[in-house]
Amino acid sequence: MPIQVLLVEDSPGDVRLTREAFRDINAAVQLHVVSDGVEAMAFLRHEGAYPNSPRPDLTLLDLNLPRMDGREVLALIKRDQSLKIIPTIILTTSDDEADVTISYQLRANCYLRKPAHWDAFDNLVRSINAFWLTRAKLPQQIQNAGG
Amino acid sequence: MNRTVLLVEDSPGDVRLTKEAFRDADPEIDLRVVVDGVEAMTYLKREGVHVDAPRPDFILLDLNLPKMDGREVLAHIKEDDDLKTIPTVILTTSDAEADIVTSYKLQANCYLSKPVQLEEFESLVKSINDFWLTKVKLPQQALSN
Numbered sequence: 001m002p003i004q005v006l007l008v009e010d011s012p013g014d015v016r017l018t019r020e021a022f023r024d025i026n027a028a029v030q031l032h033v034v035s036d037g038v039e040a041m042a043f044l045r046h047e048g049a050y051p052n053s054p055r056p057d058l059t060l061l062d063l064n065l066p067r068m069d070g071r072e073v074l075a076l077i078k079r080d081q082s083l084k085i086i087p088t089i090i091l092t093t094s095d096d097e098a099d100v101t102i103s104y105q106l107r108a109n110c111y112l113r114k115p116a117h118w119d120a121f122d123n124l125v126r127s128i129n130a131f132w133l134t135r136a137k138l139p140q141q142i143q144n145a146g147g
Numbered sequence: 148m149n150r151t152v153l154l155v156e157d158s159p160g161d162v163r164l165t166k167e168a169f170r171d172a173d174p175e176i177d178l179r180v181v182v183d184g185v186e187a188m189t190y191l192k193r194e195g196v197h198v199d200a201p202r203p204d205f206i207l208l209d210l211n212l213p214k215m216d217g218r219e220v221l222a223h224i225k226e227d228d229d230l231k232t233i234p235t236v237i238l239t240t241s242d243a244e245a246d247i248v249t250s251y252k253l254q255a256n257c258y259l260s261k262p263v264q265l266e267e268f269e270s271l272v273k274s275i276n277d278f279w280l281t282k283v284k285l286p287q288q289a290l291s292n
Contacts, residue, residue: 105232111283112283112284
């Protein structure tokens with residue numbers, strides 16, 4: 001069964017690294033990429049350009065995004081009865097303690113800092129795959145995806 | 148950095164395995180154990196015998212516990228403005244979809260099911276250490292500490 005992963009990321013370089021890392025390690029992952037917070041909410045709500053978007057099993061969310069900030073996206077996801085059970089992982093360059101605390105307050109499932117070097121980045125994607133997509137039990141798809 | 152982990156677990160066998168696996172993975176980890184839900188809340192609120200207890204950086208919570216259920220403990224943690232930022236991972240024998248969904252609804256940070264085999268249990272604890280206590284950025288201790 002394919003694993004649907006939504007990546008909310010505006011940096012083309014990071015998108016490419018994430019895509020390549022998942023392709024190398026887990027062929028079951030279908031990576032969907034949106035580049036700002038407004039697109040992320042449209043994807044999650046099956047609106048606009050995404051009427052047929054699958055419900056993600058896991059969301060990787062950058063904090064600093066154009067149009068709608070990752071913090072706002074996180075708050076909207078975790079306030080929505082249907083979306084809040086989707087594990088949402090913050091993946092950001094920010095090392096600011098305030099960002100870490102706010103993310104957990106807004107109910108991020110975990111907070112990961114993007115490493116600067118590409119090989120460390122690759123390694124982090126492997127860890128995400130190994131832990132979240134192999135070890136962790138994720139909530140199954142809910143029947144009425146239209147929610 | 149010294150990490151404090153609170154393990155809420157009533158099975159002595161699982162407590163022992165978890166202790167040994169953490170000791171092997173990282174001897175610096177300060178593992179604290181409580182055996183039921185009421186004691187977990189007493190610990191977290193630093194009451195009774197736990198008045199000087201360190202705030203945990205991370206919580207491993209079983210679901211089926213005496214006195215107060217793990218679901219109720221989870222709900223209390225995630226409703227408390229001071230405690231809710233502590234990553235709380237469910238570690239249980241239950242594989243039931245209803246328990247998984249309920250736990251994520253109650254804002255568990257992650258759900259893990261306990262493997263039956265000894266080596267797999269050890270490997271799971273090692274992966275918790277590698278991921279949650281090494282890769283993940285945990286919120287810093289509150290200033291009031």
